[in-house]
Structures are given as structure tokens and as C-alpha cells.
Amino acid sequence: MDDKFLKPYNPQETESKIYKLWEEGGFFKPKGAGEAFSIILPPPNVTGTLHMGHAAMLAIEDILVRYNRMKGKKTLWLPGTDHAAIATQSKIEEILYKKEKKTRHDLGREEFLKRVEQFAKESHDTIVNQIKKMGASIDWSRETYTLDEKRSLAVKTAFKRMYDNGLIYRGNRIVNWDPKMQSNVSDDEIERKEEKSPFYYLKYGPFEIGTARPETKFGDKYVVMHPDDKRYKKYEHGQKLDLEWINGPITATVIKDEAVDMKFGTGVMTITPWHDATDFEIAKRHNLDTEQIIDFNGKLLPITKEFAGIHIKKARSMIVEKLKEKGLVTKINENYTLNLATNYRGGGVIEPQIKEQWFVDVNKKFKLKNSKINGIKNGDETSLKEIMRKTVESGQIEIIPKHFDKTYFHWIDKLNDWNISRQIWYGHRIPVWNKDKEVYVGVDAPEDDGWTQDPDTLDTWFSSGLWTFSTLGWPEDTDDMKNFHPTSVLETGHDILFFWVARMILMSGYLLGDVPFKKVYLHGMVLNAKGKKMSKSSGDIIDPLDMTEKYGADAARLSLIVGAPPGNDISLSEDKIRGYKNFSNKIWNIARFVLSNVDEKNIKEKPKLSALDKEWIKNLNNITKTVSDNIDGYRPDFAADEIYHWVWHNFADIYIEEVKLVLQNGSDVDKKSAKWTLYTILTTCLKLLHPFAPFITEEIWQSLPKKDSETLIVASWPQ
């Protein structure tokens, strides 16, 4: 027996050594010609460090990858990082302002981007190190970045194809403008926050209207009511009314529209089409005038007269004062709660604005070439929405757990065109050039002079949408594409089902006529011991690096797997991780016991087995099947729990205790049988445990006297 077993297991000493052994052995690269199994790593944002959610993701994916590799499949797990346009840029802007009191405009586009790149580089190195610490058996030779050259080519190619097909268009529409970020964001990037705000009732000629935002009301010259509202029967659509308003007399026009809720307030409202999506739709339907009241910095425009140049935050109370003086305020509800729209990255308050932007048309019909999508034949007319729906509806893509497909369909049903242009600097520049009235869209800049490129960048999810195939070399026709696409499974958090999963299905469906993956495994959020979000302010953040250092990566991984069924949030405490550290110790001591009682001559060939040992080999086969079935069924949580219990409470607590008696008092035949069986159960258990606890199992494996593979990582999975 190796002397190392005389000391307790030391993960710190072992883990980096073992990881090096695997990496240098080239075991992370796909091997063989068999069936393929592929996972593309959801690329972590280069905004800092990994958290426990990432650790859980890595653990689940590594389990699937190691299991399939041991089963002999040609297994690829491909790493990468995400430039995370808005998230990264706002992070750098924050740091820049804190440290140097400068904005990005003080630095200029070029210098600012240098700073971002530098930060992204450092962040990348930290992240790669963390991924390795978790034991991820991922193929670093294929590492990618969403903003690198090949991915840029993919992005530009995709944009051009969609533009040429009429699926990308430029439109003057109402968008979600974030004055803080100085960019617009898509509907999905809006996070609504409840906020107490007074609600004002104002006299508008013969009507009473309500508003939480009096500062937008200057230009309101349309008064809208439901066509069926009997209270306002005497007013006709198009009727003009002269009335006194904030800055003097105006002429208002009556509009009848079904968008008005008769039950809300007085059933009458005025509209501000430039700064409200609903109002914009009403104005569009009736072809009404629109006028901007607030500029892109959040300051009032000259239409507001004496308030011009004042920021809306300051202006509101001043405007209410003026309204009061003029006797236009009828009442104020101080207990009103409104759902404030904010940017989910950076938290800026959204001010809807009409702006010219790029959109992906999700409803437009087009002919799908080379379709491998169930229910859509080659050359059939379809739409992006239909592709997103059919792939999941037909079961071609299976979402695990199942109930998320309802959420997914629900989202598709209300989906509007996807706004893909951003006014930020960090990201893929839109591949569109303008010269006078001419527009050029292409992968490369036009050759002749006088063209200027669109200053905007693309939504980060546009490039993420291509991720399963841009990482494999698309638009080139590579071997990796042939071998590994569609990928076997996408494993990610349920919080990015819309942002990412849906966009990948859209992009892959359109560009390849195929699905990007066969299964979507959604994991839950990692919460604190009380089931709440971990946060800096409550000081309960559990850091993956701290935990691997304190308890070992194997313990950290197990704590994130057991009790975490797909889709369920998991509450994590340090106690739980400590519990699995104890399990590591148990495994170590089982190995010590077995190896101190068994030597090479006992295991050369299979002896005649005692009745007891036959029974235990049968038990071993049962647990093997249970573990395999649960991993195959995408229940790694069950698989881990089952093997954990079996090893500890059956193998160790029962079998080893019985064997001790045999080794003391048994016949020679029974002793031989017991030694062989002990060793067989140990080696099989190391294999079964390997996907979950790769480091300690490999470390023990390295000291085994007889084995069917030099390294456990590529040993064959037991049948």
C-alpha cells in the first residue's frame, strides 16, 4: 500500500497535481470514432469572478461529460467566455468613475475599449483558473471568446444573411432608452421594480385624468376613451375641445380606442406617444402626431418652456406646484405603487423614446432551406417564431424539467421584434456602412472611400445565439461541426431561458435549419442556507474558491449536486459542504482499509465466491445500474445521492464490517473470496464516483495495484 494512505486525504496537495495529469495527458480532447457527446460551456461573463451558480453549472456538466467519456463516447466539452457587452461596459464605467472620476466620453471610444479589453483579459484569466479548480474536464485547446476573430466572422455572416433575407430591418420605433447607460435595451432586459410614487389626478378640460408622471404631460393633446364607454357617449372620435393646460390653452382631440380600460380611474386618459409604448401604439393606429418631451439625457425640452433643461427628477415637483397654482390638480394619491422599468444591468431607469434602431423580425415569413426541423419541410414558408415553437413542441428539443416549456411558449406568444442595436461601445460593431443615402451591409467594409460604419454595437445575445455553432467553426464547414452539432445538451440556468436558449434555437434554426441541442437541462439558482439570494450586504456569499480550498473541489461539487433536482433552486450552507468533505474522508479510509488487506496476488484472478460475496456483487451491479440510469435520465442529483449512500452505508458500514470477521476467523477460501470482492467493489465504486468526485477517485486510482486503465478519467464505465 502506498504510504500516502497513512495520512488523511489532502485535497490542496492533490487537486492541482491530478488536474495537470489529466490536462497534459490530453484526456480532455475528444477521442475515438464512436457516438459523439458534446456540450458547449455557457460562457461566463468576463465581469469578474465565478460564483456558486457557475460552480453548480460546471459540476453538472462535468458529471455528464465524464460519464459519457467513460462510456466510450467521443466526448467534447468546449470552453469559452462572453464579452457580455452591457454588463462589462457598465462595470468598467463604474470603476472608471470611482477611481478617476471620468466617464467613457472623457476617454474616447478607442482608449475606453483598451481599458475594457484589459479588464476582460484579467477577468478571463481568473475565470479559467476557477474552472480548472472545480475539476472541469474541458477541452482548452478549443477555447473561444464571443468577441474573437472567428466569432466576429460568424456574427457578421449571420447579420448579413438575415438582413439580405429581410429579417433584420431598421425601424423608427419606441425603444427602452436607458439615459444612464446612454443606450437602448431589449424588452427582455427590462427588470420591473416596485416603487412608491404619488399618483396625480389632473383636470383636463371636462375630464379628469390620472398620471404618475406629470412631467411627461406637456404635449398631451389627445384625450382617449373606450368606444363603448357610455359615460363619454356625447364625445365623438375626432372632436376638438379647447381647454387650459400646463402652459396655457390648447386644442385637444378626442380619440376612441379599445386599449383604454373603462374600469381604471375615470376611463379617460391623455397620451404621450413619444415616451410610452401603449400610447405609441394608439398614436400609430390613429396616425397621430408625436412629440419628444424629454431628451436622451433625461432633461426636459423647450416644449416645456420654463422647465427646459431641467432634469425630470427635479422638475416633477416644480411642475406639480405649477399645476396646483393653476387649479389643475384635483387630488393626489400618496399611496400608489408603480412598476418602474429599469435596466437589469446597471439599474438605470428606462425612459421610453422613439429612436431609429435595428430589429430582428420574428414574425416575417421566409423560406427555410435545408430544414431538419420537425414539422417544417425543406423550402416551407416559416417564421423565426414558428421555428422557436415547433422545435420544442415536437419534442425535437426536450426541456428539462418539462414544465419550463410552458413558460417558454408563453414567452414566444407575446414576443415582439427583437431590438438588437445598442449604443454602447463594447461589442460587435454592426456590419452596416452608410454613404449619403446608400446602405452597405457586409462582412467586410466596402472598399471605396466615404463610407461610415454604423456606430452601434449588437446586443450581446445576438452573438450568444450563435454559440453552439460559432464555437465549432461556423460559417466554415469544419469537422467539429460535422462531429458535434447539434450538441447533445445545453445546461444552463433557468433565468436565461429567454435571453439565450430561445435565441440559440432561433439562430440555429434559421442559419442551419437545425436545432442547436437535443436537450436543455435547466438548473436552479444557488441560494443561501435560508433560501434567499446570497448577497454582499447580508455577508452570506459562499465563494467557490474558498470552498475548494477549505473542503476540496469534490466536496464542493457534491454539495451542489445532491438535493438539486433540475430547475429547483438549491440552498447551500457551509455545513453541507463540510458534510461531503467527511464523505471524501470516508472514501479515503475505505481505500486504505481495502489496500492494506489486499495485495496483488489476491486479485490476479477471480476466486470461487462465497455466498455473502456473490450477494454483494449483485448489490454492486444494482447500484451500478441505478447510477447509470439516473445520469441517463438527467437526474445527477439522484445518481450522486444513491452512490453516496451505497458507498457509505452499505459498502462501508455493512460489507466491510462483515468482511472484518471473515478476515479474522474465516476459512482460506472465504478470505480469498472476500479480498477479491473488496477490491472489485472498491474499483467499481471509484468508477461510479468519478464523475461526481473526480479528484479523490483519481488519486486513489493512481495507487491501485491492478487496474484496467492507467488513468481513471478514461477507464471504462462499469456495466
Place this chain on the structure above:
RNA sequence: GGGCGGUUAGCUCAGUUGGUAGAGCGCAUCAUUGACGUUGAUGAGGUCGGAGGUUCGACCCCUCUAUCGCCCACCA
């Protein structure tokens, strides 16, 4: 307002095609120079949110209801 989940032992949660409930932690009692004290054995503790229904039989299926959480939404 719409959708989706949860509600099971003191705590955290399992319970994958219906056969009167399980784990971990905690608690109690006991063991001890044993491969491992990062241990082992034993035990206490639950009318499975509530009310109906289907069934020979329901934690599980159906209906209603309470409550918590999440997501979505143009109540100005």
C-alpha cells in the same frame, strides 16, 4: 391581471407508472485505542397546507381553497 412552481419530521429537502412515508443536519441513549471520531449502533419525532372527489386503496390523479416564491403584463 396572466402564467409557473412550492407547501411532507425541529431545520433543509427527497419521495421518478397511486399500495397507509424517507434522507441529511439537529436531538437522545449507547459503543470506543477499531480503515475512518471527519466514527459506528439504537431511538424519539410527521393525521404529507385545508376541503371535497375518483379509486379496493391517494403525499401521488381531479376540483375548489389558503399561503409563499418566481416569471410575465400597455392599468395611463
